[in-house]
Amino acid sequence: QVQLVESGGGLVQAGDSLRLSCVASGRSFMGFRMGWFRQAPGAEREYLASITWTGASIDYVESVKGRFTISRDNAKNTVTVPLQMSTLRPEDTAVYFCAATGRSLSPDPAHWDFWGQGTQVTVSS
Numbered sequence: 001q002v003q004l005v006e007s008g009g010g011l012v013q014a015g016d017s018l019r020l021s022c023v024a025s026g027r028s029f030m031g032f033r034m035g036w037f038r039q040a041p042g043a044e045r046e047y048l049a050s051i052t053w054t055g056a057s058i059d060y061v062e063s064v065k066g067r068f069t070i071s072r073d074n075a076k077n078t079v080t081v082p083l084q085m086s087t088l089r090p091e092d093t094a095v096y097f098c099a100a101t102g103r104s105l106s107p108d109p110a111h112w113d114f115w116g117q118g119t120q121v122t123v124s125s
Contacts, residue, residue, distance in 0.1 A: 002026035002114050004098045009119030016088050016123070022081040022098030022116060029053070033101050034072055034081045037109060038094035039118075045097070047107035049083065059105055088123045095120050 008020040024034065035050030049060045049070040058070060069084040081098060095118040103111055 004114055004116035006098050006116045006119040009121045011122045012088055014089055014123055014125050017086040018088060020083040020096055020119060024079040024100055025077060029079045029100055033105060034079060035099045036070060036083045037097045037099055040094040045109045050105060090123050090125045093121060093123050
């Protein structure tokens with residue numbers, strides 16, 4: 001059974017940092033791109049960042065470049081994908097989701113094969 005489990009969300013103040021983590025298990029994710037999305041209330045799910053299996057290719061949406069850093073650790077049976085977030089802003093408030101795709105990079109959530117349940121991040125002003 002494939003599982004992607006996010007953790008690390010919480011309530012922080014503007015300007016603070018927060019580190020999210022995603023642990024993926026239940027199948028081989030070799031060759032899979034891992035990514036992070038977020039969804040604010042009433043908004044569509046928004047692509048943030050992704051990283052390829054080897055880590056050779058990393059992509060960020062413009063709004064988080066320089067503030068968010070994605071990485072991955074490929075263990076034997078699991079993949080861990082941290083998202084380090086800094087200089088957080090109130091507009092970063094959302095539920096953050098981890099995802100995996102065996103296809104090429106796309107910001108369209110429909111192109112991503114597996115999803116976690118999400119972790120809430122709230123940034124107060």
